Structure formats: C-alpha cells, structure tokens
Amino acid sequence: MLQYIVKRLVYILLALFLIITATFFLMRLAPGSPFASERDFPPQIEEQLNAKYGLDNPWYIQYKDYLIDSVTFDFGESMKYKGRSTNDIIAESFPISLTLGMQAMLIAIGFGILLGVISALYHNKAPDYVSTIIAVLGISVPSFILAGLLQYYLAYEFKIFPVSGWKGYVYSILPSLAIAFTHMGFISKLTRSSMLEQNNSEYVKMARAKGLSKWKVVFKHSLRNALLPVVTYLGPLAAGVITGSFIIEQIFAIPGLGRHFVTSITNRDYTVIMGTTVFYSIILLFAVFIVDILYSIIDPRIKLKGAKKS
Numbered sequence: 001m002l003q004y005i006v007k008r009l010v011y012i013l014l015a016l017f018l019i020i021t022a023t024f025f026l027m028r029l030a031p032g033s034p035f036a037s038e039r040d041f042p043p044q045i046e047e048q049l050n051a052k053y054g055l056d057n058p059w060y061i062q063y064k065d066y067l068i069d070s071v072t073f074d075f076g077e078s079m080k081y082k083g084r085s086t087n088d089i090i091a092e093s094f095p096i097s098l099t100l101g102m103q104a105m106l107i108a109i110g111f112g113i114l115l116g117v118i119s120a121l122y123h124n125k126a127p128d129y130v131s132t133i134i135a136v137l138g139i140s141v142p143s144f145i146l147a148g149l150l151q152y153y154l155a156y157e158f159k160i161f162p163v164s165g166w167k168g169y170v171y172s173i174l175p176s177l178a179i180a181f182t183h184m185g186f187i188s189k190l191t192r193s194s195m196l197e198q199n200n201s202e203y204v205k206m207a208r209a210k211g212l213s214k215w216k217v218v219f220k221h222s223l224r225n226a227l228l229p230v231v232t233y234l235g236p237l238a239a240g241v242i243t244g245s246f247i248i249e250q251i252f253a254i255p256g257l258g259r260h261f262v263t264s265i266t267n268r269d270y271t272v273i274m275g276t277t278v279f280y281s282i283i284l285l286f287a288v289f290i291v292d293i294l295y296s297i298i299d300p301r302i303k304l305k306g307a308k309k310s
Contacts, residue, residue: 008292012285019281020070023274024063030268053079053271066274075275080267086275089260094279097249097256100172100179101242107180108187108237113230115184116191117218120199120226131188138185147178147251164253175252179245183237187230194226228295235284235291242283 050056053076054065069075075086112135119131154174155163161174198204199222207217249259257276264272 005293008289012289015285016070016278016281020067020274020278021063023277024066027270027274028059028062049079053077055270070274070278075278076271078264078269078272080264080269080272086271089272090257090275090279093255093257093260096166096254097258098242100175100245100249100254100256101238103172103176104179104183104241104245105238107176108183108241109230109234111180112184112187113191113223113227115188117195117223119188119192120195121214121218123196131192135185135188135192138181138183139189140185141181143178143182143245144247144251146181147175147248150174150178151251164251166252166254171252171254175245175248175254178248178251179241183241186233190229190233191226194229195222198222198226231291231294235288238283238287 047056054062057065073087075090078084078086078089081089115131115135119128119135122128150161151163151174154160162171165171195218201222204217204222207221212220246258246262248254249256250262257279260272261276261280263269264276
C-alpha cells in the first residue's frame with residue numbers, strides 16, 4: 001500500500017506539472033491582454049501594469065515565476081479585483097462551492113443508489129420502469145434547463161424557494177437539486193446494471209436459498225460489490241460538484257469558485273484563471289487517488305499493486 005501511494009503521488013506531481021505548463025502556454029497563445037478592455041488607460045499606464053504583473057518579461061521568466069508560485073501556492077494578485085489576491089478569492093469562495101457540492105453529492109448518491117436498487121429488485125416491473133424514466137430524464141435534461149424550470153415553478157410561480165442568492169440554507173436547495181439530478185441519473189443506471197449482474201451470481205443465489213429476505217440479500221451481499229462502478233464515478237463527480245458548477249452558480253447568482261472562474265475568463269484575469277485551474281486540478285487528482293484507495297476497502301480482492309503473472 002505504501003509503495004502504491006508513493007507511486008501515485010509521483011504521478012500526481014507529474015500530472016500537475018503538465019497541467020500547469022499547458023495552462024501557461026494556452027494563456028500566452030490567447031490574443032490580447034488583461035488590460036485590453038480598459039480603453040481609457042493611456043499606453044504609459046498599461047506599460048506600468050504589465051511591468052507590475054511581470055507581463056513584459058520574456059516567456060521563460062514568466063513560466064519560471066508561474067512554476068514557483070504554483071509550488072508555493074502563491075498565485076499572486078488579481079489583475080481585475082484591486083487589492084485582492086487569488087488566494088483570498090479561493091479561500092472566500094471555495095467554502096460556498098464546497099457546501100453546495102457536498103449537498104448535491106449526498107442527494108445524487110442517496111437517491112441514485114436507491115433508484116438503482118429498486119430498478120434491479122423489480123426488474124421489468126412498474127417500479128423499474130418508473131426509476132428508469134427518472135434516471136433517463138436526469139441524464140437527458142441539461143442542468144441549466146432544469147435550473148430554469150426549478151426557478152420558474154418552485155420559486156417564481158409557487159414561491160416555495162428563493163429565486164437566487166446565497167443568504168442561508170434555503171437558498172442552496174434549488175441549485176443542489178439542479179446539480180444533483182444529472183449525476184443521480186448516472187449513478188442510478190450504474191447501480192442498476194451492477195445490481196442485475198450481482199443478482200445472478202452464485203453467492204446471491206446461495207443467500208436466497210438460505211431463506212434470507214430480498215432486502216437482507218441486497219444490503220448484506222450484493223450492494224457492496226455493486227457499488228464498485230459507482231465509486232469509480234465518484235472521483236470526477238466529487239471534484240466537479242465540490243469545486244462548483246460553473247453554469248449553476250451563474251444562474252443562481254451564487255458567489256462560489258465556479259462563478260469566479262467564469263468571470264476571470266471573461267475579464268482575462270490571468271492570475272485568477274491559472275490559480276483556480278491549478279486548484280481544480282489538485283482536487284480532481286486527489287479525488288481520483290482516494291477513489292483508487294477505496295477500491296481495496298470495498299472489495300479486498302482488488303490488489304493495488306496488480307496481480308502477479310503466473
């Protein structure tokens with residue numbers, strides 16, 4: 001296990017290096033500058049700003065500085081928000097995205113697994129058809145369409161929830177549902193397929209022969225092995241929803257990290273773009289790493305170092 005962890009950490013560092021390098025050169029290839037929209041600036045002021053942020057240095061000097069800043073987690077001052085650093089923006093907005101993402105994850109995992117189990121237990125019966133329809137709708141309907149429908153009917157028409165903003169728990173319900181619905185559909189389909197496969201296995205047939213009830217067989221035997229495909233999906237899911245859904249945070253006017261990322265692209269705020277990209281990458285890589293470790297916990301038959309050739 002220790003050897004595997006060290007090996008994966010080396011791969012994570014290598015992947016981060018490649019992501020940082022790609023981000024830097026993609027930003028350099030983009031036309032224009034962060035101050036191109038500031039048409040009132042005289043050329044002298046723009047030159048001073050370029051000098052302040054090191055944009056007048058040769059590309060290899062900027063690249064070296066960017067690598068050092070990324071290693072030390074010092075992403076510099078925002079080029080658009082005066083007096084605010086990228087670290088401050090991440091520290092302020094990430095807890096909001098984390099809260100929203102964790103809530104969406106709980107909804108997606110809980111209802112997704114429940115729908116998948118019901119579909120598998122009542123295969124080709126009415127509950128299976130209803131659960132499958134819900135899952136297909138979740139996969140098919142884009143989150144921004146669902147967000148608009150939720151806002152119109154539950155907030156505007158029936159006034160059950162607020163339309164937008166972030167002033168308390170009630171403001172997180174609609175955006176959490178909008179984010180969770182699509183992921184719930186995927187998890188439901190994965191659980192259903194895996195459960196149907198497990199239900200035909202020998203150990204499940206043996207448990208049924210012993211007289212165990214349908215739900216005891218599910219929770220004591222088949223569900224644990226059926227969750228392996230779901231765990232695989234949880235790595236990118238966790239990174240995606242925890243760091244913030246870009247579109248959903250924009251629609252519901254939530255001051256999360258995803259909204260700042262979109263705004264930084266519009267503003268060509270290089271320091272915020274590169275800082276949030278590195279931050280997203282770290283979370284995604286470590287989420288996938290944790291998922292790999294969970295494999296061995298859920299199913300001890302899986303060997304992290306790989307099976308030896310006979």
